[in-house]
Amino acid sequence: MNKNKKNFSFFQRLLxxxxxxxxxxxxxGKTNLENKQNNExxxxxxxxxxxxxxxxxxxxxxxxxxxxxxxxLLDYNEDNLIFLTPLNAGxxxxxxxxxxxxxxxxxxxxxxxxxxxxxxxxxxxxxxxxDIVNVPQRxxxxxxxxxxxxxxxxxxxxxxxxxxxxxxxxxxxxxNYLLTIQEEPNxxxxxxxxxxxxxxxxTIRSQKSDYLAYALWDAVIDGYFPVLESYGExxxxxxxxxxxxxxxxxxxxxxxxxxxLLALRRSIWPQRDALNTLLxxxxxxxxxxxxxxxKDCYDHIVQIIDIIETYRELASGLMDVYLSAVxxxxxxxxxxxxxxxxxxxxxxxxxxxxxxxxxxDISPLNMPELNWxxxxxxxxxxxxxxxxxxxxxxxxxxxxxxTSVQKxxx
Numbered sequence: 001m002n003k004n005k006k007n008f009s010f011f012q013r014l015l016x017x018x019x020x021x022x023x024x025x026x027x028x029g030k031t032n033l034e035n036k037q038n039n040e041x042x043x044x045x046x047x048x049x050x051x052x053x054x055x056x057x058x059x060x061x062x063x064x065x066x067x068x069x070x071x072x073l074l075d076y077n078e079d080n081l082i083f084l085t086p087l088n089a090g091x092x093x094x095x096x097x098x099x100x101x102x103x104x105x106x107x108x109x110x111x112x113x114x115x116x117x118x119x120x121x122x123x124x125x126x127x128x129x130x131d132i133v134n135v136p137q138r139x140x141x142x143x144x145x146x147x148x149x150x151x152x153x154x155x156x157x158x159x160x161x162x163x164x165x166x167x168x169x170x171x172x173x174x175x176n177y178l179l180t181i182q183e184e185p186n187x188x189x190x191x192x193x194x195x196x197x198x199x200x201x202x203t204i205r206s207q208k209s210d211y212l213a214y215a216l217w218d219a220v221i222d223g224y225f226p227v228l229e230s231y232g233e234x235x236x237x238x239x240x241x242x243x244x245x246x247x248x249x250x251x252x253x254x255x256x257x258x259x260x261l262l263a264l265r266r267s268i269w270p271q272r273d274a275l276n277t278l279l280x281x282x283x284x285x286x287x288x289x290x291x292x293x294x295k296d297c298y299d300h301i302v303q304i305i306d307i308i309e310t311y312r313e314l315a316s317g318l319m320d321v322y323l324s325a326v327x328x329x330x331x332x333x334x335x336x337x338x339x340x341x342x343x344x345x346x347x348x349x350x351x352x353x354x355x356x357x358x359x360x361d362i363s364p365l366n367m368p369e370l371n372w373x374x375x376x377x378x379x380x381x382x383x384x385x386x387x388x389x390x391x392x393x394x395x396x397x398x399x400x401x402x403t404s405v406q407k408x409x410x
Contacts, residue, residue, distance in 0.1 A: 047136075049136055060133040062110060062112045062133070063110070066109045067183070068110045069111035069115060070107045071085070071086060071088065071104065071105070071114070072087070073085070073095065073103070073105075074103040074105075074194070075100050077100040077205065080100070081197065083198070088117070090121060092104050096174070099176065101207075101208060102177040103180070104179045107182045109133055115133055122177075125144045128142075128147075128172070132170045139153055139267070139274050143283065148283065149170070150170070150213070150217070150274070151170050151274075153268070154168070155227050155267065156188075156223060157230055162230075165187065167182065167184055168182075169216075171217070173213050178209045178216075189222070189223040190219055193212075207290075210287055214293045214294055217294075218296075221271070221301055228311070232311065234257060235257065238253055238254055242254075243325055250322060254315060258312065258316070261312050262312070264308050265308050265309075268301060268304055268308065275297060275301065276298065279294060335399065339394050342394070350386075351383075354379060
């Protein structure tokens with residue numbers, strides 16, 4: 001009986017452990033809002049979400065620390081503009097069939113009921129809703145009946161600290177509307193597009209929803225350039241540190257930069273493939289005029305990828321420079337010790353010779369200088385002459401120059 005109880009207790013603990021691990025796997029690769037708010041370091045490597053074996057298709061998971069869902073609407077044409085916030089999903093329904101363009105922006109993934117209501121109003125496929133909520137997903141483009149799903153990764157520089165924020169942005173493009181879903185309401189790179197709509201700048205108010213999707217996608221892509229600019233400055237600073245003051249902190253910074261550049265690469269590379277697919281397949285959701293603009297976005301993505309690859313090579317080179325700098329520093333230390341040893345070797349030899357206890361009264365050859373009147377001052381004079389001579393010799397040979405520290409052009 002006791003044996004059965006022990007077996008039952010063992011299996012109970014095993015099930016509890018498996019349940020805890022399953023919850024951990026559900027959270028793999030997702031944004032940790034608490035770490036962001038407390039400015040705690042986080043693993044910047046982008047890990048895409050994956051379904052558990054046996055999960056029902058269309059299942060959504062809401063993070064406990066996810067931000068509460070908010071909805072705002074911009075409905076506009078060339079002459080009129082309607083801006084509503086906050087509002088519920090049902091209030092957006094009457095704008096979807098209008099001739100004007102409706103931009104519904106959903107921020108935050110913390111309210112399951114609101115997200116499901118958004119799915120009902122926009123007639124979203126369960127798999128679409130799953131890809132939107134269970135973040136992060138790999139950037140991609142998929143067509144669903146009368147809608148086009150676009151998933152991408154948006155980056156922004158952190159304020160007052162190094163690194164960047166990375167979040168998923170999803171587009172649902174319809175005939176006369178565009179639905180955007182973001183993880184966080186506190187920051188995005190769409191302010192310029194909002195300003196153009198509110199103040200009727202350019203031609204955006206006279207264009208259709210596909211042009212709005214292009215404008216927002218272009219803003220997401222252009223958001224990579226300020227981030228990459230900051231990494232260019234960090235790499236330049238690290239180059240100086242590696243040559244002048246290489247230490248363990250410098251090595252850690254190089255490793256951090258390499259991992260963050262890898263995360264940027266993993267976020268932008270699939271977007272190039274997705275956009276290339278959209279341009280190649282001539283989607284019915286994109287007009288010929290907007291397709292020309294999207295080609296410009298593709299060029300920007302290729303440029304970003306080239307910059308990232310260049311920075312990654314520089315970061316890898318910094319690792320080699322760091323190892324060389326540490327090795328050179330060690331060589332300088334060994335050279336200094338060698339010079340000091342070379343100076344003291346003859347001095348030690350002379351001191352050792354005169355430290356021998358030979359009696360001069362037995363033989364006149366047994367160190368007769370020990371009986372000199374000036375014997376002791378002569379010994380020190382000889383020591384000083386040898387030491388100074390060796391120092392001058394090594395100095396003229398350049399052995400006292402520190403070759404491990406080089407001047408860096410400003």
